Amino acid sequence: MAHHEVERFSAGARLFHWTVTITAIVLAITGLFLWVPAFGSLAEDSYSRIIHRVAAVILVAAPLLFFISRPGRALHFVKYIFTWGKDDIEWLKAAPDYYFGGDEKKMPPQGEMNTGQKLWSLVAFLSVIGFVVSGAIMWFAKASIPAELFLWVTIIHDLCFIVSASMTLVHLYLGAIHPRMTESLKSMLKGKVSVEYAKHHHGKWYAEISKGKETDNKQAPSTH
Ligand code: HEM
Structure with a gap:
């Protein structure tokens, strides 16, 4: 059992993650009512449409609040997910074998997120932008754009759903x-991982945060 732990996600980051998750689930369910013809009767009352819009506002507000409260952290995240290098290619090559039980030693050491997590973060980030922009056009510009353009915007909204879901x-x-x-x-859920887990899964990150400290230091600094 691990006695020494390091912080991986701050309380703010966890609150943000689970707020976005609950919001995304509400958006997906109410969106499906609008999208799937067989569920059409469920969207007839206007509640699901209203809930979809309220959740959409939360999906915009939550990242804005996070950015306002921790701008440095938010910018670091955006920079991180857009920075790709040789190690990422190596990870992508080694990952299939590893995830099907292969030798962990063949995996290149990873930063605070591994390449898969970075790829997911990038997809989530771009999907949210796609949802918000296409959703805002459908919400506010329906009457003022040509019907054909409106149809394209709904298709973009739907594609964002297919990819992100x-x-x-x-x-x-x-x-x-x-x-x-x-x-x-x-x-x-709790913010921390054991030192052993950090070394195995995020070797480069662990080396950075424990620089100049003893390897098993309980007080390794927070990075999130
Ligand atoms: C469906 C339920 C979900 C569960 C159970 C879940 C679980 C998790 C867990 C366990 C991590 C930490 C991974 C690690 O670093 O070891 C994580 C990270 C993350 N999650 Fe989720 N998540 C969910 C939904 C979502 C949704 C809907 C989004 C975005 C729209 C999201 C975005 C992220 C991002 C960007 C990270 C950081 C990158 C990563 O570590 O993968 N998650 N999530």
Whole structure:
């Protein structure tokens, strides 16, 4: 059992993650009522449309609040997910074998997010932008744009859903179920991982935060 732990996600980051998750689930359910013809009767009352719009406002407000409260952290996240290098290519090559039980030593050491997590973050980030821009056009500009353009905007909204919902399932599996990600869900609930887990899963990050300290230092600084 691990006695020494390091912080991986601050309380603010966890609150933000679960707020976005609940909002995304509400948006997906109420969106499906509007999208799938067989559920059409459920969207006839206007409640699901109103709830969809309220949730959309939260999806915009939550990142804005996070940005206002922790601008440095938010910018660091955006910069991180857009920075790709040789290690990421190496990770992508090694990952299939690793996730199907292969030798962990073949995996290149990872930063605070591994390449898969970075890819997911990028997809989530771009999908939210796609949802918000296309959703805002549908909400506010329906009457003022040509019908054909409106149709294209709905298709973009739908494509964002198809991509992000499929990736959310992969994210859920890797974050909460995969047998190698033993402390992943715990870290998003309680904020911390054991030093052992940090060394194995985020070797480069652990080396950075423990620089100049003893390897098993309980007080390794927070990075989130
Ligand atoms: C469906 C339920 C979800 C579960 C159970 C879940 C679980 C998790 C867990 C355990 C982590 C930490 C992974 C790690 O670093 O070890 C995480 C991180 C993250 N989650 Fe989720 N999540 C869910 C939904 C979402 C949704 C809907 C979004 C965005 C729209 C999202 C975006 C992220 C991002 C950007 C990260 C940081 C990158 C990463 O570590 O993968 N998550 N999530």
